[in-house]
Amino acid sequence: MEFKVNCGIWGTMFGVPGIVADNFLKLATGGQIKVLLYLLRYSGKICSLDEISLNTGVGPEEVEEAIMFWQQANVLTPQNSPEITTVRSIMSTQPLNEVRQTNQSTKTEPVPNHKVNYSGSEIADIMKDSQDIRELFKIAEGILGTLKNSQMNSIIWMYDHLGLKKEVIITLLTYCSSIEKTNTAYVEKIAADWAENDINSMEAAQDEIQRLSASKDFTERIMKLFEMNRRPTTKQDEFIKQWKKAGFSLDIIHYAYEKTLEQINKLNFDYINKILISWNDSGFKNADDVKKAESSFRKKKKDQNPQKNGNDPDIEEYKSVINKFLY
Numbered sequence: 603m604e605f606k607v608n609c610g611i612w613g614t615m616f617g618v619p620g621i622v623a624d625n626f627l628k629l630a631t632g633g634q635i636k637v638l639l640y641l642l643r644y645s646g647k648i649c650s651l652d653e654i655s656l657n658t659g660v661g662p663e664e665v666e667e668a669i670m671f672w673q674q675a676n677v678l679t680p681q682n683s684p685e686i687t688t689v690r691s692i693m694s695t696q697p698l699n700e701v702r703q704t705n706q707s708t709k710t711e712p713v714p715n716h717k718v719n720y721s722g723s724e725i726a727d728i729m730k731d732s733q734d735i736r737e738l739f740k741i742a743e744g745i746l747g748t749l750k751n752s753q754m755n756s757i758i759w760m761y762d763h764l765g766l767k768k769e770v771i772i773t774l775l776t777y778c779s780s781i782e783k784t785n786t787a788y789v790e791k792i793a794a795d796w797a798e799n800d801i802n803s804m805e806a807a808q809d810e811i812q813r814l815s816a817s818k819d820f821t822e823r824i825m826k827l828f829e830m831n832r833r834p835t836t837k838q839d840e841f842i843k844q845w846k847k848a849g850f851s852l853d854i855i856h857y858a859y860e861k862t863l864e865q866i867n868k869l870n871f872d873y874i875n876k877i878l879i880s881w882n883d884s885g886f887k888n889a890d891d892v893k894k895a896e897s898s899f900r901k902k903k904k905d906q907n908p909q910k911n912g913n914d915p916d917i918e919e920y921k922s923v924i925n926k927f928l929y
Contacts, residue, residue, distance in 0.1 A: 616643050619677055621804060626675065633660040637668035641678065667744040670737055675769045675804070717759045725754050735761065738768055745775045746784055756786045756793075764797035773807045781818065820846045827856045828869055841871045850878055857889040 622630075622638065630638075636658040641649060654669075655662045672678040720728065729736050738757050743749055749757075760766045766774075774793060778784050792814075796802065801810050821834065821842050834842060845855060858877040862870055886892045 616645065618642060621675070622677060624808070630671070631668075633658075633664050634668040634671050636660055637665055638672050638677065641669075641672075664744075667740065671741050671744070671772065673737070675772065717755070717763065719755055720758065722751060725751070725758070728758060734768055738771060741772055742775055745772070745779050752786050756790055759790070760793045760797075764793055765802070766793060766797060767802055769804055770796070770802055770807050773804065773811070777811050777814070817843070817846065823852055824855065827852065828859055830869075838871045841875050844875070845878065848878075848882070850882070851888050853889040854878065854881065854886065854892065857892060 618639070626635075637654055637660055640654055640658050651662045651665050651669075654660070654665045658665070660668065669678060729739065735758060738761060739749060739754065742753070742757055746753065757771065760771050760774075761768070771793075774789065774796065775784075778789050778792070783789075796807070796810065801807055821839070824830075824842050824845075825834065855874070855878065858874045858881070859869070861877055862868075862873045866873060881892055884895070886895065
C-alpha cells in the first residue's frame with residue numbers, strides 16, 4: 603500500500619533533525635517524540651513544562667524526562683535560565699566530540715582504571731559535582747525505573763572509566779530495556795565491547811544495535827527450526843554465530859538438522875555444523891542444491907545398477923558423497 607502526503611493541508615512547516623528519523627523512531631517513546639515535535643514546532647520560544655504538557659497530553663514529569671533525553675541526544679540545547687522548567691528548542695551545533703571534551707575538561711579527579719563500587723554517600727558527592735551524571739541518572743530512571751546502587755555504579759563506570767558518551771549510554775540502556783535484559787552484568791558486557799571496539803557515537807551505536815537485533819532474530823529463527831524450548835548454550839550460540847557469519851541460509855541449516863535427526867536421532871550442533879561445512883565445500887548454497895545432488899546421485903546409481911531398486915541405493919556410499927565429514 604502506498605500513501606501520498608496531502609500537501610494541501612500544509613501550513614507553516616518546520617524541520618525535524620535527520621538523526622531523529624534515522625536513529626530514534628524505534629528507541630524513543632511516543633511521549634518523547636510528541637515533546638520533541640512540539641518544541642521543534644515552536645523553536646526559539648521559551649516553553650514551560652506545563653505548557654508542553656497541556657499541548658501534548660504528556661505528563662509534566664515525563665515532559666521533563668523527554669527534554670533531558672533529547673538534550674543528551676544532542677538534539678536540544680537548554681536555555682540559559684535559572685528556571686529548570688524552561689527550555690529553548692534549538693538544534694545544537696556543537697560537535698559531539700567537543701561536547702565530550704568540554705565535559706572531561708571540567709573534571710579534576712583522576713579517573714580510576716577499574717570499576718569502583720561507590721557507596722551511597724560517595725555517589726551523592728559525584729552527582730553533586732557532575733551535571734552529566736545527574737542527567738544520566740535522571741534519564742536512566744525513565745528507562746529502567748528506580749536505580750539500584752549497582753546500576754548507578756555501572757553508569758558511572760561506563761561514563762568515567764569506559765569513556766562512553768552520554769547519548770551512547772542512553773542508547774545502550776534503551777536497547778537493553780527493549781529486549782528486557784537490564785541486569786547490570788549484561789549491560790556492562792555490551793558497554794565494554796562497545797568501548798573496546800570504539801563504538802562511541804550515535805551512528806556507530808545504532809549500527810551495532812541493528813547488528814545485535816539481526817543476530818537475535820537469526821538465533822530465534824534457528825531455535826524455532828530446531829524446535830528448541832530453551833535458549834542455546836554458549837557453545838551452541840557460537841555455532842549459530844558462525845553460520846550467520848558464513849552466510850548459511852535458514853533452509854540449508856534446517857535440512858542439515860533433518861539429516862542429523864535421520865542419522866543420529868538427536869539434536870547435535872557439532873554434527874549439523876560438520877554437515878554444513880561439507881555441503882559448503884561441495885558448493886551447495888541452499889537445500890535445493892543438496893536435494894538436486896541427492897537426486898543426481900540416486901539416478902546415477904540406478905543407471906549404473908539397473909538390477910537394483912532405484913529407491914534403495916547403496917546408502918553408505920550415498921552418505922560418503924553427500925555428507926563428507928569425519929564422524
